Amino acid sequence: MGEEASCDAVSLTEAGTNAKPVGKEVGREPAAAPAAAADPRLQGISDAIRVVPHFPKQGIMFNDITTLLLRPRVFKDAVDLFVERYRGMGIDAVAGIEARGFVFGPAIALAIGAKFIPLRKPRKLPESCADTGSRKQLLLLLLEGEVISEKYVLEYGTDCLEMRVGAIERSGERVLVIDDLVATGGTLCAAIRLLERAGADVVECACVIGLPKFKDLYKLNGKPVYVLVESRE
Ligand SMILES: O=P(O)(O)OC[C@H]1O[C@H](OP(=O)(O)OP(=O)(O)O)[C@H](O)[C@@H]1O
Numbered sequence: 741m742g743e744e745a746s747c748d749a750v751s752l753t754e755a756g757t758n759a760k761p762v763g764k765e766v767g768r769e770p771a772a773a774p775a776a777a778a779d780p781r782l783q784g785i786s787d788a789i790r791v792v793p794h795f796p797k798q799g800i801m802f803n804d805i806t807t808l809l810l811r812p813r814v815f816k817d818a819v820d821l822f823v824e825r826y827r828g829m830g831i832d833a834v835a836g837i838e839a840r841g842f843v844f845g846p847a848i849a850l851a852i853g854a855k856f857i858p859l860r861k862p863r864k865l866p867e868s869c870a871d872t873g874s875r876k877q878l879l880l881l882l883l884e885g886e887v888i889s890e891k892y893v894l895e896y897g898t899d900c901l902e903m904r905v906g907a908i909e910r911s912g913e914r915v916l917v918i919d920d921l922v923a924t925g926g927t928l929c930a931a932i933r934l935l936e937r938a939g940a941d942v943v944e945c946a947c948v949i950g951l952p953k954f955k956d957l958y959k960l961n962g963k964p965v966y967v968l969v970e971s972r973e
């Protein structure tokens with residue numbers, strides 16, 4: 741198992757406001773100027789996201805990606821931008837966060853030749869249960885099917901993510917975490933903690949959208965977050 745992650749989402753009271761660059765890492769300085777920064781596909785992606793005020797709670801500007809999904813050209817552009825960045829980086833697995841990370845993660849995983857690991861909301865993953873076979877077979881089955889959980893706080897509530905430990909098949913597998921959006925970073929923190937507990941090496945987190953008011957405020961155990969566009973709120 742990996743070391744305990746030092747991972748903190750921001751508290752909502754720390755949030756300020758910020759500008760709106762695109763196609764870049766947040767949460768740590770990029771090693772080089774982002775190649776995607778001037779990519780014309782980014783404007784189309786930004787334009788295709790609907791911003792809904794006061795959903796699901798008063799004061800939240802909700803970034804809705806379902807409008808982007810209705811435009812296949814733009815949807816493909818978003819997937820392609822990630823594929824172009826991560827192809828050839830020796831990524832073994834793409835871990836997608838339920839639910840919206842499941843929309844982008846599998847397409848990216850298939851295109852870069854990686855396996856897909858679903859990080860699920862509570863009580864969706866079956867734990868192994870066996871009443872036949874040898875003691876050794878039973879033990880292996882239970883270990884392989886073990887499900888681990890991490891609770892977290894996000895922009896508008898609390899939740900929990902779960903993963904099957906056996907999805908990481910050898911220590912040090914290189915994993916990319918995918919979601920549609922990073923706000924406080926609470927969800928990504930929980931994802932990193934789960935993967936590291938299972939022995940993975942989390943290379944980077946990648947989201948279509950970043951909320952600028954939270955960037956630079958969260959610590960994700962030193963892991964960078966790459967976002968395509970910043971919210972227009
Ligand atoms: O950075 P954070 O403050 O943690 O927030 C980001 C998370 O919030 C949204 O998911 P949500 O929990 O609403 O779940 P859903 O995708 O099932 O709607 C979004 O898809 C991210 O997973």
Ligand SMILES: Nc1ncnc2[nH]cnc12
Pocket residue numbers: 800801802803804894895896921923924951
């Ligand atoms: N503002 C927001 N829009 C969409 N999803 C979110 N998850 C957390 N904050 C969000």
